[in-house]
Amino acid sequence: MSGGIELAVLDMAGTTVADGGLVEQAFTAAITEVGVPGREFPAMLDHVHRTMGESKIVVFRALLDEQRAQRANRAFETAYADLVGSGACTEIPGAAETIRLLRADGIKVALSTGFSPETQDRILAALGWHGLADLTLSPAEAGRGRPYPDMVLTAVLRLGVTDVRRVAVVGDTAYDVLSGLRAGASVVAGVRTGAHDRDVLLGAGAGHCLDSINDLPELLAGKEHSR
Template sequence: MNKRITLVVLDMAGTTVADDGLVERAFEAAARRLGVLPGSPEHVAQLAHVRATMGESKISVFRHLFGDEERARTANAEFEAAYGRLVADGHCAPVPGARAAIERLRAEGRTVVLTTGFARVTQDAILAALGWDDGLADLTLCPADAGGRGRPYPDMVLMALLRTGAADSVDRIAVAGDTSYDMLSGRRAGAGFVAGVTTGAHDADALRAAGATRVLPSVAGLPDALAEFERGAEGGS
């Protein structure tokens, strides 16, 4: 059976974009805004939750941490502003080989969609800082584009399919990310290839436990991994 992958959904921070600890630094600013001081027991517990839920929509994380909607939105606004400042100050770089991998995937006839758990304004700031707002990807999505539900829900992956029409079946979708939530999102969407990369938040064991069908050192190796997957699928027909 021909299992050609025609739609590739890629995470940004930690997968195609080097995170460099920016999420944790921006979280510290958000926590301070709500009176949670670095080093306090409350801050330590909250930071542990942030690390465990890397890849999830940030507003969802703050709803869990701070309870009521107003406090969650205040924290999220401060987080996004702090992350944006860090990006503007130059603390943003592509994972080595990421751009070349995306260009190769598209040259091979695959549609590429970049997704994030950040708000649109932050996603756009990252794309601009990297020079990736030049049409590098076919489409970019944030949770708001998928009705507000980010990872680990399958919504952004399925929205990528609906918006692009790039696959006639979910098993022709590949998902790649650096967190357990990326893996869960891909598996729940029915993606035929779910790759974890170890350039970001979670290690190989965590990625496999969450459903990764392949673990790679970097997204730079994704085009070769997909070609290998397709050759194996054809050989088993």
């Protein structure tokens, strides 16, 4: 077993899934839906960029009152799901094969997201990924979204992992990194295929910064050889 790792918790959008800026498009649709003045949009969009990886309802609550936040979140999920259904969502090249390689090496894989379970299901269906991972999780199924450790710890419990130190967490945002650190994972890696760059990921505490998710098996194999 590579590096003693029993479980890899992998983010979706930006890490294993390329969505081509769909978050920004869906956010624009959501803000338009609730009637936010155009002059407020740039600051709101900046907040969205800085909090990539966080549960979307939490992002909207930071920007709007509760009633409008709920409306905006529903509009966002609808717009994002429609965009996914139109074929705008694709696999990060090699991601599915990487997941298969990890599982073949005895490592369980959980795919996590900041979206709703329904939107996550649309992404999985669009890519033909149902059954690809051992588990899929959203904040609604775990308690709280990133940067809290809930999704990682829920995966640990549901998949029967013996020790949080036998977990690897990988994502493209600072919030992915923080959730892994707070969960006690021994491997917390950022990837450069999504929202945040190397400096932001390392600044958040990532122990590794990978060019893509495809570098993860080699990283874990290297840790095994160093034992």
